[in-house]
Amino acid sequence: MTPPAGRDGPADARHYMSDYFRLERWEIPPADGTEGFSEFGGRMPVDPHHRGAGGGLRTGALLTNLDSVGGFLSGLSVLPRWIVTTSLMATVTRLDHLGPLRVHGRVLRRGRNSVVAGLDVADEGRGDALVAAATGTFAVLDPGDMNVAFDRPAVVPMPPPTPEAPPPEEFFRIRPGVGTTTRLELAGHLRNPWGILHGGAVAVLADVAACRAVVQAHRAGRLPGRARSVEHLAAADTVLHYLRPARVGPVEARCRVFGGPDGRSLVRLAVHDVGADDRLVSLGSVLVLAL
Amino acid sequence: MGLGGYPPPGHFLGDIGFRTELIHETAAVGRTRVDRFVAGADGGARAGVLATLVDVVGGLLGVSILQPDWMATADLTIQLVRPALGPFVEARVELVRRGRTTMVIEADIVNVFEDGTEVPDPRGSSSPVAWSTTTFAILPGGNRTAPRDLPADLPARLDISGAGLDRPVTDMLGMSVLDAAGGRVSLPVGPYVHNSIQAVQGGAMALLGDVAAAEALGAATGLGAASTVVTDLQVAYLTLGRVGPIVTRATVLDGGAGPGGGAGGGDAPAGPVPAAGSAVVELVDSGAGDRLTTVVNVRGMAADAFGAPWEPASDGVPDRTPHQGSP
Numbered sequence: 025m026t027p028p029a030g031r032d033g034p035a036d037a038r039h040y041m042s043d044y045f046r047l048e049r050w051e052i053p054p055a056d057g058t059e060g061f062s063e064f065g066g067r068m069p070v071d072p073h074h075r076g077a078g079g080g081l082r083t084g085a086l087l088t089n090l091d092s093v094g095g096f097l098s099g100l101s102v103l104p105r106w107i108v109t110t111s112l113m114a115t116v117t118r119l120d121h122l123g124p125l126r127v128h129g130r131v132l133r134r135g136r137n138s139v140v141a142g143l144d145v146a147d148e149g150r151g152d153a154l155v156a157a158a159t160g161t162f163a164v165l166d167p168g169d170m171n172v173a174f175d176r177p178a179v180v181p182m183p184p185p186t187p188e189a190p191p192p193e194e195f196f197r198i199r200p201g202v203g204t205t206t207r208l209e210l211a212g213h214l215r216n217p218w219g220i221l222h223g224g225a226v227a228v229l230a231d232v233a234a235c236r237a238v239v240q241a242h243r244a245g246r247l248p249g250r251a252r253s254v255e256h257l258a259a260a261d262t263v264l265h266y267l268r269p270a271r272v273g274p275v276e277a278r279c280r281v282f283g284g285p286d287g288r289s290l291v292r293l294a295v296h297d298v299g300a301d302d303r304l305v306s307l308g309s310v311l312v313l314a315l
Numbered sequence: 316m317g318l319g320g321y322p323p324p325g326h327f328l329g330d331i332g333f334r335t336e337l338i339h340e341t342a343a344v345g346r347t348r349v350d351r352f353v354a355g356a357d358g359g360a361r362a363g364v365l366a367t368l369v370d371v372v373g374g375l376l377g378v379s380i381l382q383p384d385w386m387a388t389a390d391l392t393i394q395l396v397r398p399a400l401g402p403f404v405e406a407r408v409e410l411v412r413r414g415r416t417t418m419v420i421e422a423d424i425v426n427v428f429e430d431g432t433e434v435p436d437p438r439g440s441s442s443p444v445a446w447s448t449t450t451f452a453i454l455p456g457g458n459r460t461a462p463r464d465l466p467a468d469l470p471a472r473l474d475i476s477g478a479g480l481d482r483p484v485t486d487m488l489g490m491s492v493l494d495a496a497g498g499r500v501s502l503p504v505g506p507y508v509h510n511s512i513q514a515v516q517g518g519a520m521a522l523l524g525d526v527a528a529a530e531a532l533g534a535a536t537g538l539g540a541a542s543t544v545v546t547d548l549q550v551a552y553l554t555l556g557r558v559g560p561i562v563t564r565a566t567v568l569d570g571g572a573g574p575g576g577g578a579g580g581g582d583a584p585a586g587p588v589p590a591a592g593s594a595v596v597e598l599v600d601s602g603a604g605d606r607l608t609t610v611v612n613v614r615g616m617a618a619d620a621f622g623a624p625w626e627p628a629s630d631g632v633p634d635r636t637p638h639q640g641s642p
Contacts, residue, residue, distance in 0.1 A: 110417070111450060113392060113549035115593040115612045117568040132610060133553040137416045138389075138452075140551055142610055144566075144595070153569035157595045157612050159551045161390065161450070163416070248438075261547060261593075261614055263392045265419055265448060267412045282396045282443060285621055290396050292446055307411055307421065309394060309446060311547070311614075 039180060040213060041224050042092040044195055045074065045085055048182035049093060051100065061131040064097035067148075067182060070123030073191045076258045077315045078119025080147075083259040084231030085192060086125070086156060087114055088224025090143050093129045094160035095223075098139035099172065101131050106172050107139060107162035109223040109266050114158035116260040119315065122149025138163050170217050196228045202254070203240045204280070206233035207298075210273025220269035226295060226306050229277050231259040234291040234310035237279035241289070249286045252314050264308035272299030287314040321511045322475060327488055327519065328371065329477025331364065335375050336472045341410035343379070345372035346427060349401025352480040352487075356529070356618035357544040359398030359444070363525030364484065365406075365424055366393050366548055367518025369447045372406045373420045375473060377451050380413060386451035388517040388552050389417065393424075393447040395546040397436070398622035403427045404444070415453070422447040485526055488519060495540065498531030498565020498596055504558060514555035515608075521550050523563060524596045524611030531565035532592045532615045544621050547614035556609070558602030568593045592616075 042049070045068055052063040068081065068089050076082035091109055099107045126146045133140040138161055145156035193200070197209040208214075208221075208229045216222040235257040241247045276298055282290040288311065295306035322328045331353060335345035347353070347360070347368055355361040360368075370388060377386045405427045411419040424445040426434035433441045480487055488508060493499040502508070502515070502523045510516040525545045533540035570592035598609040 111390060113390065113551070113612060115547070115549065115568070115595075115614055117570045117593045132551070132607065140553060142551075142595075147569075150569070154566065155569055157566075157568060157593070159390075159549060159610055159612060161551070261394075261549075263394075263448060263549065265411070265450065267414075267419060282446060284396045285616075290394050290446065304411070307419070307448065309392075309448075311394070 041088060041216070041222050042180070043183045044189070045089055046071065046183050046185070047089045047092055049096060049178070049180040051177035051179065053177050061101040061134065062097060062177065064093050064129040066093040066127035066129070068125050068127070069182070070121050070125065071185065071189070073189060076119060077256055078258045080119050080121030081123065081125060082192065082231055083116050083262060084228035086116065086145065087112055087227035087262055090114065090127060090145070090158045091160065091223045091227065093127045094141040094143050094158070095162060096178065097129045097131060098141050098160070098162040100174070100178065101134050101139055102164045103172060104167070105164050106167035106170060107164055108218060109160060110138070110163045111161040111266065112158060112223070112227065112262070112264045114156060114262050116156040118147065118153065118155040119258050119260065119313070121147045121155060124148050125155070132159070136164070192228050193232060196225050198229060198232050202236045204237045204278065206236055206277045208273070208275045210270065210275055218269070220271050221273070221275060223266055226266065227262065227264060229275065229295065230262060230264060230293050230308060230310050233277035233279055233293060234259055234312050237281050237291050238289045238312045241281040246281065247283055247289060249314070256315055258313050258315055259310045260313050261311040262308065264306055266306050268303060268305045270295070270297040270300070270305040272297055274298050275305070323506065324477065325507065326477060327484065327507050328367070328475050328516065330480050330487060331367065331484060332477070332479065333368065333371050333475040335372050335475070337376065337379055341380070343372050343376040343408045344405055345375070346403045346405035348403050349399060352483050355544050356542055357398040357622040359400045359622065360404050361522065361525055362393050362395060362545045362548050363518070363522025365399060365404065365445055365447070366391055366521035366550065368404065368406045368424070369393065369408065369422050369449060370518040371475065372408045373422065373449045373451070376408050376410065376420060377418060380410060381418065381453060384456065385454040386418065387454060389450040389452045390552065391447070391449045391517065391521060391548070391550045393445055393548045395445045396442070397444050399424065399426060399444045401426055403429060405431070406447070418451045418453060420449050485522070488522070490523065490526055492530055493562070495530040496534040498527040498563055498594060500527040500530060500563045502559065502561040504556060504560060512555070514557045515559070515561060517552060520552065520556065520561070520598055520609045521548055521611065523561060523598060524548060524550060524609065524613060527563035527565050527596045528594045528611070528613035528615055531567050531594050535567045535592060536617070538617055542618050543615050544618040545613055545615045546621060549612040551610045553610065554606060554608050556598065556600045558600050560601055561598050561608065562601045563596050563598050565594045565596045568595070
């Protein structure tokens with residue numbers, strides 16, 4: 025896969041990932057005379073190549089955008105320092121979004137070492153139905169040489185559609201296959217401004233890997249109900265703990281399928297940086313639903 | 316007997332009863348009995364009770380690892396795979412990562428018999444009934460407000476036992492439903508629910524979120540709280556709840572209805588009533604200017620779709636009797 029515009033890497037790593045999903049973002053400063061932190065809005069279209077089994081935006085894509093909005097608003101709340109994501113916890117109740125999806129984010133708590141952000145998602149195509157909610161935790165760090173200068177209030181317009189945009193598996197360099205382990209190649213364009221694998225890439229990997237693992241479990245007779253293909257499965261609620269940076273790659277998501285009532289399977293994921301002594305970099309879970 | 320004087324006599328943790336054991340420098344196990352006083356609509360231990368179990372066992376492990384530093388629970392997730400029917404539930408906790416400012420643990424939760432052997436799942440094999448993660452914020456310098464210094468050598472085994480429960484733990488805690496549809500439930504604050512620094516214990520907050528969501532989701536679906544089981548909790552602890560009462564408010568998300576729509580019931584048939592739903596529950600300290608203390612993302616589903624409904628104690632499941640709260 026060739027990144028958009030034929031580049032090997034992003035011109036601005038602060039926006040590259042969200043540009044792929046065409047995420048629009050805007051800062052909402054506190055009302056005049058009031059103290060507090062800016063809130064944030066975001067809007068994402070549901071482009072055809074980002075639709076999942078439910079017909080709406082795939083959860084990995086949704087989480088990437090939530091990470092981007094939550095990270096942006098949390099980062100602005102701690103300037104001149106900046107943040108890195110340490111956890112995302114999301115519940116996703118609809119998978120048949122019409123779109124666009126609109127995100128609203130706010131700082132729930134800003135501490136010395138971390139920021140907690142609350143995010144909710146409305147489907148504008150369904151009369152602003154509330155379809156997902158998430159909580160993100162972000163560790164506060166010294167940004168070093170990273171550029172944290174932004175025009176305020178910050179506004180990032182929605183990029184135009186890219187006709188040749190690849191599907192997520194291709195963009196995120198996820199190898200094809202089915203099974204309990206799914207591998208991602210850590211390409212340059214998947215690194216965030218810190219130079220490590222973007223949290224959104226881990227979210228997309230988790231989505232893909234969990235669905236593939238459920239297919240494998242069905243084939244092995246370890247889950248009740250009829251066997252299903254990936255095309256009939258969708259990731260919903262997701263928990264991700266970002267434990268350590270993934271710097272080297274390739275990165276593997278190794279899954280353990282716990283099962284659940286028919287049509288619902290809980291999958292535990294351990295994400296390892298194979299090239300960095302196979303160290304554990306993320307841990308989480310995905311609820312996979314049969315549709 | 317607790318740790319460093321915690322929990323004190325007459326505490327809800329003692330009444331539920333826990334037996335914990337450090338089995339390795341990075342692992343611990345702990346269990347509690349499942350009976351109707353800690354059960355939800357599916358007959359198994361409520362997600363909030365399991366969260367309390369994980370918080371207790373994880374806390375013991377955390378103290379062991381971090382001593383002389385202390386910690387506070389920052390977030391906790393628990394996801395049920397099937398009903399935690401017991402007769403006991405055991406949390407098997409392992410350290411995932413200890414960093415400079417945080418520590419992450421994970422836990423498998425399994426149904427076990429009193430002798431500790433696993434209860435087979437419906438397919439006859441061994442598998443967890445739930446999975447959990449917890450993040451602790453590390454507080455350097457120890458717990459200056461604990462009632463008593465911790466012993467230098469922590470005991471490998473710890474029993475937390477009290478008078479036992481003679482009614483549902485939610486009643487013992489004094490939870491009262493103010494408005495089911497709005498998910499408004501109140502919890503009084505006092506020594507019975509205090510943690511070691513005189514704020515509301517994290518498990519009690521998770522349980523409050525569980526109860527509030529069951530009320531709100533039950534009202535939204537028409538199933539009622541008594542037929543709604545909370546299967547997933549994602550708890551973010553923001554600030555301590557010190558004054559009280561702690562009051563909840565819930566926002567129910569749009570669950571859709573049926574395949575391709577609602578992400579709740581998998582193969583649930585299309586129809587006006589979703590088989591499941593999610594809610595966001597906010598816990599505010601009403602005595603501290605309605606300060607937001609905790610946010611809980613919750614998923615629930617119809618109890619009969621998740622597992623068998625609760626059978627009365629006469630079916631042979633033991634009641635909890637005084638002084639038998641601990642396994």
